[in-house]
Amino acid sequence: MTTTAKQAREAFGERLRNLRKDAGLTGRQLAELAGWPGSKVSKIEYGRQVPTDDDIRVWCIHTRSADQVPDLIASLRNVEAAYLEWRRMRLPHRQKQSVAVAEKTNLMRCYEPVLVPGLLQTPPYAEAILHRVLDFYDGSSDDLEASLASRLERQQVLYRGNHRFFFILAEQVLHTRVGTADTMLEQMDRLLTAMSLPRVVLAIIPSEHEYLAPTNNFVIYDEREVRVETVSAELTITQPAEIALYTKAFHRLKDQAIHGQEARAMIAAAMDGLRSDHDPRT
Incomplete structure (x- = not known):
C-alpha cells in the first residue's frame, strides 16, 4: 500500500474513533455491543483493517451517529479507490x-x-x-x-x-x-x-x-x-x-x-x- 493510501485509512479510522469517544464508549465496549472480536475496533481505528459497509452501519448505530452513515460509506469507498x-x-x-x-x-x-x-x-x-x-x-x-x-x-x-x-x-x-x-x-x-x-x-x-x-x-x-x-x-x-x-x-x-x-x-x-x-x- 502506498504511504498516501495508508494515511487515508488512518485518517478514516480516526473519524470512527472520534465517534466512539463522543459516544462515551471504550473500544472493548463497542466490540461487545457489535458482537465483534475484541481487537477489531482497534484494527479499524488504526487503519490495519478495512471495515465493510455493514461495519460502518453497526458502528454508527452503537455510537448514535446513524445520520453519518452515507457520508462515511462514501468516504470508505474513497479510501479504497482514491x-x-x-x-x-x-x-x-x-x-x-x-x-x-x-x-x-x-x-x-x-x-x-x-x-x-x-x-x-x-x-x-x-x-x-x-x-x-x-x-x-x-x-x-x-x-x-x-x-x-x-x-x-x-x-x-x-x-x-x-x-x-x-x-x-x-x-x-x-x-x-x-x-x-x-x-x-x-x-x-x-x-x-x-x-x-x-x-x-x-x-x-x-x-x-x-x-x-x-x-x-x-x-x-x-x-x-x-x-x-x-x-x-x-x-x-x-x-x-x-x-x-x-x-x-x-x-x-x-x-x-x-x-x-x-x-x-x-x-x-x-x-x-x-x-x-x-x-x-x-
Whole structure:
C-alpha cells in the first residue's frame, strides 16, 4: 500500500474513533455491543483493517451517529479507490478507464491550469505530452501508441450522446509550450473549433485574476465523483462534502472566466505570439 493510501485509512479510522469517544464508549465496549472480536475496533481505528459497509452501519448505530452513515460509506469507498499509482497503472488502461467514466457522464466540468484537457488535445499535442509522461515515470515506449489511441478514442464522447462539457482554462494553458510551435498553433486552432461545438462551453481565466479559491486541476463528473491528478497518483473523490467543495471552486472560477469573443481574442493573440516567435524574419 502506498504511504498516501495508508494515511487515508488512518485518517478514516480516526473519524470512527472520534465517534466512539463522543459516544462515551471504550473500544472493548463497542466490540461487545457489535458482537465483534475484541481487537477489531482497534484494527479499524488504526487503519490495519478495512471495515465493510455493514461495519460502518453497526458502528454508527452503537455510537448514535446513524445520520453519518452515507457520508462515511462514501468516504470508505474513497479510501479504497482514491489513489491510483501511476507506476502501477499502465497508461493505456488508465485511458480506457477515462473513456468509460466519460461515457456515463451527462455534465463534465473541467478546470485546467497548465495544459489543454485531454478531450480537446490534437494528436501531436497529446503525443508530445504522453512522451513526457512516460519519460518522467520511466514508462515503456511500447505504451505510447496504445495510450494515444485510447486518448483520441475518448474524444468521440464530444460528438455523440447527450453529454455536456464546461471547460475552464487558465490563460497559462495558452502559453505552456508542448511540442513545436506548429503543434501549439494547431492546438490553439483546435480550441477555437471546440468553442463552436453545441454542447461545449470553453472559458478562460485571465492571468491577472483575483485569487478567490484554492485550486488545482480537476474534473467533476456530474455530482458523482471528482478526479484530480497529483504527481504521484490520481485521486478519485466520491465523498459528497468534498465534491461540493470542488463544485463551489468551479463556480468561483467560472465567475472570473471570459467567454465567447473575448476568449477567442485571447486565443488568437496567443497564436499571433507563436507565429511571431516562429517567424525567422523576426
